Amino acid sequence: xxxxxxxxxxxxxxxxxxxxxxxxxxxxxxxxxxxxxxxxxxxxxxxxxxxxxxxxxxxxxxxxxxxxxxxxxxxxxxxxxxxxxxxxxxxxxxxxxxxxxxxxxxxxxxxxxxxxxxxxxxxxxxxxx
Amino acid sequence: xxxxxxxxxxxxxxxxxxxxxxxxxxxxxxxxxxxxxxxxxxxxxxxxxxxxxxxxxxxxxxxxxxxxxxxxxxxxxxxxxxxxxxxxxxxxxxxxxxxxxxxxxxxxxxxxxxxxxxxxxxxxxxxxx
Amino acid sequence: xxxxxxxxxxxxxxxxxxxxxxxxxxxxxxxxxxxxxxxxxxxxxxxxxxxxxxxxxxxxxxxxxxxxxxxxxxxxxxxxxxxxxxxxxxxxxxxxxxxxxxxxxxxxxxxxxxxxxxxxxxxxxxxxx
Amino acid sequence: xxxxxxxxxxxxxxxxxxxxxxxxxxxxxxxxxxxxxxxxxxxxxxxxxxxxxxxxxxxxxxxxxxxxxxxxxxxxxxxxxxxxxxxxxxxxxxxxxxxxxxxxxxxxxxxxxxxxxxxxxxxxxxxxx
DNA sequence: GTGGTCTAGACCACC
DNA sequence: GTGGTCTAGACCACC
Numbered sequence: 001x002x003x004x005x006x007x008x009x010x011x012x013x014x015x016x017x018x019x020x021x022x023x024x025x026x027x028x029x030x031x032x033x034x035x036x037x038x039x040x041x042x043x044x045x046x047x048x049x050x051x052x053x054x055x056x057x058x059x060x061x062x063x064x065x066x067x068x069x070x071x072x073x074x075x076x077x078x079x080x081x082x083x084x085x086x087x088x089x090x091x092x093x094x095x096x097x098x099x100x101x102x103x104x105x106x107x108x109x110x111x112x113x114x115x116x117x118x119x120x121x122x123x124x125x126x127x128x129x
Numbered sequence: 130x131x132x133x134x135x136x137x138x139x140x141x142x143x144x145x146x147x148x149x150x151x152x153x154x155x156x157x158x159x160x161x162x163x164x165x166x167x168x169x170x171x172x173x174x175x176x177x178x179x180x181x182x183x184x185x186x187x188x189x190x191x192x193x194x195x196x197x198x199x200x201x202x203x204x205x206x207x208x209x210x211x212x213x214x215x216x217x218x219x220x221x222x223x224x225x226x227x228x229x230x231x232x233x234x235x236x237x238x239x240x241x242x243x244x245x246x247x248x249x250x251x252x253x254x255x256x257x258x
Numbered sequence: 259x260x261x262x263x264x265x266x267x268x269x270x271x272x273x274x275x276x277x278x279x280x281x282x283x284x285x286x287x288x289x290x291x292x293x294x295x296x297x298x299x300x301x302x303x304x305x306x307x308x309x310x311x312x313x314x315x316x317x318x319x320x321x322x323x324x325x326x327x328x329x330x331x332x333x334x335x336x337x338x339x340x341x342x343x344x345x346x347x348x349x350x351x352x353x354x355x356x357x358x359x360x361x362x363x364x365x366x367x368x369x370x371x372x373x374x375x376x377x378x379x380x381x382x383x384x385x386x387x
Numbered sequence: 388x389x390x391x392x393x394x395x396x397x398x399x400x401x402x403x404x405x406x407x408x409x410x411x412x413x414x415x416x417x418x419x420x421x422x423x424x425x426x427x428x429x430x431x432x433x434x435x436x437x438x439x440x441x442x443x444x445x446x447x448x449x450x451x452x453x454x455x456x457x458x459x460x461x462x463x464x465x466x467x468x469x470x471x472x473x474x475x476x477x478x479x480x481x482x483x484x485x486x487x488x489x490x491x492x493x494x495x496x497x498x499x500x501x502x503x504x505x506x507x508x509x510x511x512x513x514x515x516x
Numbered sequence: 517g518t519g520g521t522c523t524a525g526a527c528c529a530c531c
Numbered sequence: 532g533t534g535g536t537c538t539a540g541a542c543c544a545c546c
Contacts, residue, residue, distance in 0.1 A: 008325040010535095012530065019227050026233035049531050065234065078234060085235050092228045092242070097249050098148050099221045104155035104254040105194065105207060106214050114243060116218070117225050124226070125233040139529095141536065167518060178538050183519075191320070196395040200518040200546050268544095270521065277485050284491035296533065307523050312534075323492065329531050329533040336492060343493050350486045350500070355507050356406050357479045362413035362512040363452065363465060364472050371479070372501060378484050383491040397520095399545065436546050 002029075005046050013048055017056035022065060025078055026124045036066060036074040131158075134175050142177055146185035151194060154207055155253045165195065165203040260287075263304050271306055275314035280323060283336055284382045294324065294332040389416075392433050400435055404443035409452060412465055413511045423453060423461040 003020040005013065024030040036042070039057060043050040057074050060066045064084050067077040103113050132149040134142065153159035165171070168186060172179040186203050189195045193213050196206040232242050261278040263271065282288035294300070297315060301308040315332050318324045322342050325335040361371050390407040392400065411417040423429070426444060430437040444461050447453045451471050454464040490500050 007327050007330075013328060014530080019230065022234055023226070023230040026230040052531055055530085085237060088231055088235055089237070089245070092232070093245055093249070095224055095228060096242075096246050097152070097253075099224060100246060100249045100253055101148065101152040101155040102217055103221070104250070105151055106217055108214060108218070110247070110250045110254075113221070113225075113246065116222055117229060117242065117246070118239070120222070120226050120229045121233070121239045124229055125239075143536080169518085179519095180539085181537060184536085186519090197519070198394050199400060200544085201394075202518060272521080277488065280492055281484070281488040284488040298533085308534095309524085310522060313521085315534090326534070329529090331533060343495060346489055346493055347495070347503070350490070351503055351507070353482055353486060354500075354504050355410070355511070357482060358504060358507045358511060359406065359410040359413040360475055361479070362508070363409055364475055366472060366476070368505070368508045368512075371483075371504065374476070374480055375483050375487060375500065375504070376497070378480070378487045379491070379497045382484075382487060383497075401545080439546055442545085 003046055005048070014052050014055040014059065017042075017046075017048075017053060018059050021056070021060060023124065025065060025076060030076050032076055032078040034076045036076070038073055132175055134177075143181050143184040143188065146171075146175075146177075146182060147188050150185070150189060152253065154194060154205060159205050161205055161207045163205045164201075165205070167202050261304055263306075272310050272313040272317065275300075275304075275306075275311060276317050279314070279318060281382065283323060283334060288334050290334055290336045292334045293330075294334070296331050390433055392435070401439050401442040401446065404429075404433075404435075404440060405446050408443070408447060410511065412452060412463060417463050419463055419465040421463045423463070425460055 002024075003017060005016055007013070009016065011019075021030065021036070030036075036057070037045070039050040039053040043053045057066065057068060061068050061074070065077065066074045068074045099113065100110075103110065131153075132146060134145055136142070138145065140148075150159065150165070159165075165186070166174065168179040168182040172182045175182075186195065186197060190197050190203070194206065195203045197203045228242065229239075232239065260282075261275060263274055265271070267274065269277075279288065279294070288294075294315070295303065297308040297311040301311045315324065315326060319326050319332075323335065324332045326332045357371065358368075361368065389411075390404060392403055394400070396403065398406075408417065408423070417423075423444070424432065426437040426440040430440045444453065444455060448455050448461070452464065453461045455461045486500065487497075490497065
């Protein structure tokens with residue numbers, strides 16, 4: 001579990017945890033059925049309160065990325081993830097709109113943004129796509 | 130000034146104002162030298178406190194999008210915007226990383242994300258790029 | 259935290275707070291990693307509103323002097339301060355130009371200004387430079 | 388009269404005028420007895436309201452830099468300037484303290500600040516000191 | 517009339 | 532308990 005936390009970021013800690021786990025699934029480091037550490041263990045590892053980890057797990061559960069088993073901890077459930085595609089695309093579109101707006105005003109060519117995105121796709125998903 | 134505010138969004142109001150103005154610059158609706166409404170006027174127009182507008186303007190100023198002139202209000206200063214490109218690319222990269230991660234896990238093909246982005250580029254910047 | 263506030267000064271309160279903290283870092287009274295009081299605590303201590311303290315902290319953050327951690331308050335981050343050297347030198351040069359101009363017109367010898375500056379360097383930074 | 392106004396600066400316009408005239412005296416471009424343009428003329432030249440110029444002149448008068456003659460306009464009165472030396476040194480010291488504090492925290496060696504100051508002295512006062 | 521500063525108080529997300 | 536956001540209202544400097 002390689003979560004790079006940035007406590008000075010304005011991105012909430014629980015979202016950093018959530019995003020790190022989603023990236024882990026994307027890269028294939030976390031696979032369907034893999035167990036996640038307990039909230040207590042992960043919290044101790046990265047130096048955050050277990051409630052914060054729990055909030056991240058709850059969110060991942062509601063988004064269809066993990067399953068939380070009673071008394072048995074959390075496991076990756078990548079298969080469920082497809083049902084939230086529409087919601088994801090809406091959020092992604094809004095986020096992309098802000099990026100594109102700023103790219104245009106800062107005279108960053110669209111090819112550069114496409115290139116950056118492709119690099120990220122290659123880096124993260126090279127072994128899955 | 131067509132700012133579509135969403136008071137139910139979890140995106141702060143001042144960021145919605147900020148993003149709307151950046152998009153306005155991107156689309157060419159706001160051009161270099163154009164005056165922005167006073168914080169009081171815009172606040173009254175969209176139904177928010179003048180301090181909230183002021184916060185958006187201050188941020189736009191620090192990001193190089195506008196100049197705030199002593200008692201003449203704010204004006205678009207698109208020319209200065211290029212000096213913040215590196216900072217923008219870092220933030221954009223982080224944001225894109227989250228989008229790409231989720232796209233991969235949700236099995237959304239990269240071509241779709243590229244297509245969405247191109248659509249936004251065409252929609253916003255068709256007359257400038 | 260020894261901040262000498264002057265409420266009759268035309269220097270804004272938040273700038274007095276900001277300057278006092280920068281001086282604290284310069285003298286070594288505030289060191290890298292040291293926590294600052296919360297905006298509420300410091301506000302109560304010196305008798306100003308928490309928003310005024312917050313404004314000073316936000317500025318210190320943007321200038322690279324402190325980090326503001328989500329719910330742990332602000333800490334000194336002296337290490338980051340070097341990246342703003344160019345900006346500082348520009349502002350300092352403008353300020354010095356005004357001082358020098360007035361010194362010349364008032365027939366204050368340059369040696370006196372150098373001497374005053376050295377005294378301040380010795381007083382503030384005697385233990386660090 | 389070479390006044391470089393910056394309307395986006397947080398330095399008030401009337402202070403920029405005041406500082407520009409003091410610098411003019413320092414460099415010898417403005418000499419004892421020289422007439423200043425009328426507030427109306429100067430205001431038109433640099434694009435500011437005549438009241439703003441008037442405020443600068445009033446201040447220069449109270450600081451001993453100029454004399455305002457009834458119906459005859461303002462003239463440089465450099466000779467009077469020496470009686471305000473103590474007040475100047477107090478203000479300069481406070482300003483220098485802020486510069487020095489920031490220089491120390493940003494690890495800018497004192498020699499550099501001295502050098503910058505000497506360059507300004509040479510540039511401005513080369514023909515008078 | 518403009519933004520700048522400051523106060524006061526509220527609710528909230530986060531941890 | 533921490534800072535973040537937003538409102539409301541005041542006074543002020545500036546122009």
